[in-house]
Amino acid sequence: MATIRFTVNGKASSVDTEPERPLLEVLREDLGLTGTKYGCGEGQCGACTVLLDNKATVSCVTPVRAVEGRRIVTIEGLAEGGRLHAVQQAFLDEGAMQCGYCTPGMILQTVALLQLHPKPTDAQVVDGLNGNLCRCAGYHRILAAVGRAAASTGASTGTSTGKGGGQ
Amino acid sequence: MNRREFIEIAGTGLLIVATAPLSDAQRGGGAGAGTLETRLHVGEDGFLTILSGKIEEGQGALTELAMAAAEELRVPLDRVRMVMGDTNLTPNDGGTSGSGTTPRTVPLVRRAAAAAHDLLLAAASRQFGVDAARLEVRDGAVQFAGKRYSYGDLARSPELAAAYKDALPAGTVVTPAKDWHLLGKPQVRLDGRDLVTGAHRFPSDIVRPGMLYGRVLRAPAYGATLAGVDLSAAQKMPGVTAVRDGGFVGCAARTTFAVRKALEAVSATAQWNRVEQPSSDDLYVYLKQHAGQQGRPSSQERGSVEKGLAEAQRRLKASYQVAYVQHAPMEPRAAVAEWQDGRLTVWTGTSNPGSVRQQLAETFGVAPDRVRVIVPHFGGGFGGKHTGEAAVEAARLAKEAGRPVAVHWTRAEEFMWAYFRPAALIEVEAGLDAGHSISAWDFTNYNSGASALDPPYRIPNARVRFVGSEAPLRQGSYRVLAATANNFAREAFTDELAEAAGKDPLEFRLAHLDNERIRNVLNAAAERFGWAERRKKRRAGTGIGLACGTEKNSVVAACCEVEVAGGVPRIVEVVQAFECGAILNPANLRAQVEGAIMMGSGPALREEVLFKDGKLTNARFSAYRVPRFRDVPKLEVILLDRKDLEPAGAGETPIIAIAPAIANAVFDATGKRVRSMPMRTLRA
Numbered sequence: 001m002a003t004i005r006f007t008v009n010g011k012a013s014s015v016d017t018e019p020e021r022p023l024l025e026v027l028r029e030d031l032g033l034t035g036t037k038y039g040c041g042e043g044q045c046g047a048c049t050v051l052l053d054n055k056a057t058v059s060c061v062t063p064v065r066a067v068e069g070r071r072i073v074t075i076e077g078l079a080e081g082g083r084l085h086a087v088q089q090a091f092l093d094e095g096a097m098q099c100g101y102c103t104p105g106m107i108l109q110t111v112a113l114l115q116l117h118p119k120p121t122d123a124q125v126v127d128g129l130n131g132n133l134c135r136c137a138g139y140h141r142i143l144a145a146v147g148r149a150a151a152s153t154g155a156s157t158g159t160s161t162g163k164g165g166g167q
Numbered sequence: 168m169n170r171r172e173f174i175e176i177a178g179t180g181l182l183i184v185a186t187a188p189l190s191d192a193q194r195g196g197g198a199g200a201g202t203l204e205t206r207l208h209v210g211e212d213g214f215l216t217i218l219s220g221k222i223e224e225g226q227g228a229l230t231e232l233a234m235a236a237a238e239e240l241r242v243p244l245d246r247v248r249m250v251m252g253d254t255n256l257t258p259n260d261g262g263t264s265g266s267g268t269t270p271r272t273v274p275l276v277r278r279a280a281a282a283a284h285d286l287l288l289a290a291a292s293r294q295f296g297v298d299a300a301r302l303e304v305r306d307g308a309v310q311f312a313g314k315r316y317s318y319g320d321l322a323r324s325p326e327l328a329a330a331y332k333d334a335l336p337a338g339t340v341v342t343p344a345k346d347w348h349l350l351g352k353p354q355v356r357l358d359g360r361d362l363v364t365g366a367h368r369f370p371s372d373i374v375r376p377g378m379l380y381g382r383v384l385r386a387p388a389y390g391a392t393l394a395g396v397d398l399s400a401a402q403k404m405p406g407v408t409a410v411r412d413g414g415f416v417g418c419a420a421r422t423t424f425a426v427r428k429a430l431e432a433v434s435a436t437a438q439w440n441r442v443e444q445p446s447s448d449d450l451y452v453y454l455k456q457h458a459g460q461q462g463r464p465s466s467q468e469r470g471s472v473e474k475g476l477a478e479a480q481r482r483l484k485a486s487y488q489v490a491y492v493q494h495a496p497m498e499p500r501a502a503v504a505e506w507q508d509g510r511l512t513v514w515t516g517t518s519n520p521g522s523v524r525q526q527l528a529e530t531f532g533v534a535p536d537r538v539r540v541i542v543p544h545f546g547g548g549f550g551g552k553h554t555g556e557a558a559v560e561a562a563r564l565a566k567e568a569g570r571p572v573a574v575h576w577t578r579a580e581e582f583m584w585a586y587f588r589p590a591a592l593i594e595v596e597a598g599l600d601a602g603h604s605i606s607a608w609d610f611t612n613y614n615s616g617a618s619a620l621d622p623p624y625r626i627p628n629a630r631v632r633f634v635g636s637e638a639p640l641r642q643g644s645y646r647v648l649a650a651t652a653n654n655f656a657r658e659a660f661t662d663e664l665a666e667a668a669g670k671d672p673l674e675f676r677l678a679h680l681d682n683e684r685i686r687n688v689l690n691a692a693a694e695r696f697g698w699a700e701r702r703k704k705r706r707a708g709t710g711i712g713l714a715c716g717t718e719k720n721s722v723v724a725a726c727c728e729v730e731v732a733g734g735v736p737r738i739v740e741v742v743q744a745f746e747c748g749a750i751l752n753p754a755n756l757r758a759q760v761e762g763a764i765m766m767g768s769g770p771a772l773r774e775e776v777l778f779k780d781g782k783l784t785n786a787r788f789s790a791y792r793v794p795r796f797r798d799v800p801k802l803e804v805i806l807l808d809r810k811d812l813e814p815a816g817a818g819e820t821p822i823i824a825i826a827p828a829i830a831n832a833v834f835d836a837t838g839k840r841v842r843s844m845p846m847r848t849l850r851a
Contacts, residue, residue, distance in 0.1 A: 021424045029380070029422050034372035035365020037546075039497055040578040044788035047497055075365030088363040095355040095754050098762060099225025100362030101369060101497040101546030130796045133788065135497045135547050136225050137765030139799045141758055 006067045008033070009077025019065035024048045026064045027074060035075035035104045039133065046132030049105035050074050056112035058131075075104035078111070087111050087149040096145035098136035106132050110146050119150060204331040205258040206279035207236070213307055213319040215240055215247050215283070217276055220260035221268050222252035222518055223358070223544040224496075224552070226818045227755035228268045230356045234752060235273045238349045239280035239341060242307040242318070244357070252542030254524045262519040262553060264644060266719040266816025269751065273814065277341045282330075283318075285339060290326045291316035344749040344810040351808070353754035358544060370516040370545050371501035375571035378503065379408070381564040382426045384416035384433055385580060388781025389640070390442040397436035401429040408568040409433060419564045419572045444781035445639040451488050454592045454614045457637035465617055468630040475607025475628025479598020481667055487656035488843040489591040489615060490775035491640055495793060498546020499581035504561035505571040511538045515558040516545030523555030530559055531566070549766070550644035551585055582786035586643035587776055591615030591652035595660050603668035605679060610657065614638065616649025619718045619823065622657055624679035640778065647819035650718040651767065651826065655844055658714035658827030663840065672713060672831065673698055682717065684746055684809075688724040689715045691805050692744040696726035708732055709739065712831025714824045720815040721747035725764070725824035727800075729832040735772050736833050736846065738798070744805040745821050748812035756817050760804045763821035769794045771826035775845050 002019045005012070008031060015030050022041075027033040027050070036059055039047030043058040050059045051073035078085040084092065087110045097103045106129070113120060113128035120128065125146050134142065208216035217236045223229040233247045240247070250256055252263075260272050284304055291309035292299035294316050302309050308317035321327050344351065361367035384396070393414050401409040401418055407429045408419045416433060420426040445453050476482060502515035511533065517523045520540040528535040540558070557574045565572040576584070591614055598607035608622060608629040617633040633649075645651075665675035673693050680686050693699070693713065701711050708730055715724035725743040729736040745760050773792045777784045785791045830841040 018424060021422070025423050028372075032374070033365075034368065034374070037369075037498070038371065038575065040788045042578075042787055042789055045497070045578075075363075079364055084360075084363065091363050092355065092359045095359065095758060097225075097356070097359065097362050098227070098758060099497060099545070099547040100358075100367065101225075103362050104365045107363060126796045126799070133497065133793060133795065135495055135549070135766070135793065137762045137769075137794055138758055139765055139794070139796055140761045140802055143796075143799065 002065065004064050004068050006069060007071045009073060015064065017064060019063060021064050022060050023050070023062040023064050023067055023072075024059040027059060027072075033074050033076050037101055037104060039102070039105075044131070044133075045102075046105045046109060047102050049108045049132065051108055051112060054112070054115060056109050073108070075108060078107065085111065086153045087114065087145075090145045090149035090152060091142070094141050094145040094148055096138065096141040098138050102132060102134045106134065106142055110149060113146070114150055114153060118153065120146075201258060201275065201279070202331060202334055203279055203282055206276065207283055209283060209318050209322040209327060211319050211322045213246060213317055215242060215318060216250055217247060217280070218250050218257045219272055219276065220252060220254075220257040220520065221272050222263045222520065222542045224263070224516070224518065224548040225546070226759065227356060227752060228263065229358055229544070230354055230755060231269065231751050232273065232276050233357055234350050234354055235277045236280040238347055239277050240284050240307065240318070241304040244349060244354070246307055249357075252520050253539070254520050254541075255539045259521045262522065264518055264550060264553065266721075266819050269814050269816040270720070273751065274341070278335060278339050281341045282335050282339045285336075286326060286330050287316070287318060287321050290321055290324055350751050351749065351753070351810075354752050355754060368543055369498055369501070370503070370514055370543055371498055371573075371575050373503045373514045373543065373573070375503055375505050378571040378573055379419040379421060379564075379568055380423045380426045381417055381419040381561060381572040381574045382430045383560050383574065384430060384437060385584060387439055388441055389444050390781055391439040394438040394440050396433060396438070398433055400432040400436070404429050404432070408564070410564060410567045412563065415563060417560060417564050419568045423575070441781065444778075446779040447491070447775075447777045448779070450490070450590055450639065451592045453639055454590065454636045458613050458634045460635070460637050462635045464632055464634040466630065466632040467621070470628030472607050472609045472628050472630040476596065476598045476609065478600075479606055480601050481599045482596065483660075483663055483667055484596040485660055485663060485840070485842055487591070487593040487595070487652075487659065489593070489652040489655060490770070490844060491587045491590045491642070492645070492770045492774045493582055493585065493587055493776055493791065494547075494549040494551030494645060495581065495788075495791070496547030496549060496551060499576040499578055500552065500557040500585065501573070501575045502555075502557035502561040503571055503573045504558065504565040506562075506565055509533065509537060511562055512541065513539070513558045513562060514541045514543060515555060515561075516548070517542060517552050517555050517558065518548055519553050519555070523558050526555050527558060527562055531562060549646045550648065553644055554586070556584070578788065579786050582791065583783050586641045588645035589615040589638065589642040589649070591649065593652060593656040595656055597660065597664055599664060599668055603670060605664060612649060612653055615652045618648045619650035619653045619716060623682050623685055623715075623717055624661070624676070625681055626679070640776070646763070646766070646822055647718055650716070650820070650823050651770070652844070654714065654716040654823040655826045655830065658716065658824070659830045659840070659842065662712070662831045662834065671702060676715060682722070684722040685715050685717055685724070687807060688722050688744040688746050689713070691807060692724040692726050692742050695744070695803060695805055696742040698726055701728075708836060710832040710834065710836025712828045712833070712835055714827035714831060716820075716823045718820045718823060721745065721817055721820045723820050723824045725828040727825070727828045727832050729829055729836060731833060731836045736829065736836075738768060738800040738829060740801040741825065741828070742803045742805070743821065743824060744807060745817070746807035746809060747815040747817040747820070749810045749814045750806060750808045751814050753806060753808075756806055757804055759817050760806070760821040761802060763819075764802065764825050765794050765799065767822040767825040768798065768829070770844050771829050771846065773845050775847075
């Protein structure tokens with residue numbers, strides 16, 4: 001057991017836990033943040049994507065010890081004061097979800113993408129999102145939502161040094 | 168149901184008291200079944216709550232049913248709430264499958280809503296002393312000479328209380344499609360906000376007080392049986408419950424991490440008896456060898472195939488193979504079970520809450536009315552979640568642990584232990600007459616099913632057969648089931664016949680098609696795609712193909728262009744036309760059609776479950792390659808709206824045209840016929 005300290009959605013958190021536990025399970029089971037989803041457990045589907053120091057990260061293969069002292073944003077932390085983030089709003093407006101289980105990961109991956117490339121090319125969008133699966137295969141609506149979000153934000157807030165997860 | 172449960176959802180209003188099970192008579196959606204109280208709650212606050220045993224898994228049923236109700240009630244959409252898939256609260260509308268919600272449940276909801284509308288009008292007429300014909304409902308209220316009477320007022324009235332006891336009036340008239348205000352217009356999904364904020368609780372997100380995380384010991388191979396196991400190491404771990412009940416072994420602990428450790432300790436001691444299992448290498452030989460052993464083959468014949476083939480000018484023959492595929496919905500099976508005073512409540516993702524309740528009742532020897540199954544909107548099914556495995560496992564562990572238990576299947580479990588879309592071997596032979604028309608058609612599907620078995624073409628002598636086989640894997644439903652395999656073989660083979668006849672694939676089809684609806688989608692797709700012009704302009708390494716079909720009372724046609732540069736073909740462009748009668752929600756329909764095309768491209772090109780010695784060898788997304796963003800082609804969807812036809816379901820049929828269209832385009836590009844899904848002959 002170890003005490004791991006990190007920031008989640010702007011709030012300081014401290015968790016006493018086995019350090020090898022996946023961040024995904026700590027977020028969901030210890031902190032009640034169930035918006036981050038399990039999809040594959042091998043970092044292949046992107047359903048568990050969170051922002052770790054602004055970088056899109058698959059939390060299912062990230063041990064919680066690796067986030068000591070770092071900043072995490074989950075889907076629950078994206079809207080501010082009940083106001084949706086531009087990417088959330090774009091997904092909603094475009095109807096870019098069917099079952100919606102991949103949606104939190106898609107949205108966070110898009111946030112990371114637009115931080116890196118505020119006006120992404122088609123190829124940059126595909127490269128940035130290719131690690132995120134949608135089994136309803138609603139990829140066209142999602143691409144439309146990404147385009148809408150890019151148009152609505154122009155430049156996104158925050159800084160980023162990383163690139164989108166993807167593979 | 169109890170009052171508190173209902174008020175939590177619907178708010179205060181007329182108390183609805185119904186006995187469980189609610190209106191099982193409605194199973195199958197018999198017209199006119201049920202009373203108002205099983206279907207619709209009128210709130211004193213003017214909100215209307217629609218009850219349906221159908222479930223939402225991303226296909227858009229929730230929004231569609233709410234739209235249907237709001238249309239008939241004459242209220243804005245935001246005045247309608249939906250309660251779905253809860254065996255204590257909702258009528259049994261049967262399972263959510265077979266594109267059934269639109270043709271069967273939507274009419275029931277429309278009739279109930281229209282009856283409530285008529286009731287409001289009649290009550291207002293009495294209140295005002297004015298003939299009902301001079302009144303109308305607008306925004307949920309009737310207004311006349313400065314007076315107003317609303318659904319909120321109706322909720323407090325004895326008229327509504329009395330009407331709730333009666334069967335729905337037989338003569339209730341619903342709004343014809345041409346007069347729709349709300350239906351027929353694009354509507355984004357009503358549950359979208361909770362999906363983009365992460366607030367929605369999928370079955371795997373349900374948490375109950377004191378809940379443990381459970382996991383079940385799986386056999387290392389199909390057919391293996393447990394010979395022995397030692398639970399003691401796991402039982403010594405703090406907070407761990409370990410159970411063995413015959414072949415069932417499972418653990419529950421405070422976290423997923425802890426239960427994984429406990430199960431690893433159990434698994435290390437398990438001894439298994441293995442039996443020989445077939446391999447995917449010999450799959451099609453196996454299916455043929457075991458043909459006819461399961462059930463009676465079905466066969467339909469018109470004319471005489473024997474005579475037709477004997478008299479044909481030219482005969483062609485081919486066989487097609489369609490691999491096992493897994494639905495692999497984003498959310499694997501999940502359930503939370505909670506026992507309280509001999510009553511069981513289970514939250515789970517299933518398209519059949521009623522039958523899962525029955526299964527739980529039988530498994531645990533309790534009366535069905537002591538079991539409640541609640542189905543939150545879940546993370547995809549595609550026909551793969553008709554069953555309740557996780558529900559039973561969670562209930563078993565919860566009973567033993569004396570606390571609520573969640574069972575979340577891993578991706579590997581979902582791949583290996585959920586059921587599969589059946590593999591198919593299809594043999595077809597046909598003859599062309601002197602006029603280059605198809606004069607004989609002999610088509611047999613082994614193992615995968617009879618959906619869309621009958622060709623839509625005019626053929627004087629035709630025989631279609633479905634012959635069951637002994638399935639090497641556990642198989643079950645999948646989006647439109649065997650219609651995909653049967654359309655693939657039929658449409659690919661039709662292209663071979665067109666080539667033998669020296670005809671263009673489009674002209675050849677049209678020459679054999681009497682079905683006006685199929686002709687319309689075929690022509691619409693071909694025209695938008697520029698079929699005729701593109702047939703003349705050839706580009707090296709690319710090819711174009713088309714296919715059409717019908718199933719579940721809807722029709723589809725697709726044209727596509729592929730690029731073949733060794734390995735798996737790349738889809739460059741798809742134009743698909745689809746028609747399912749009067750369109751209820753064009754936004755959702757478009758999403759369904761686009762998604763179906765992309766989902767269907769997976770088994771066409773790459774998806775294939777591989778197995779050997781009773782194990783899957785590719786049970787993970789890194790090995791089982793599903794469509795990704797990189798595979799997305801240029802895509803255009805044409806929706807034909809037929810206001811003169813009853814709405815048909817649309818979640819399935821749009822998937823059937825893409826695979827044969829690709830196969831035909833690959834032939835156009837390479838001169839090689841593709842007769843398997845996935846297209847293994849081209850695999851790099």
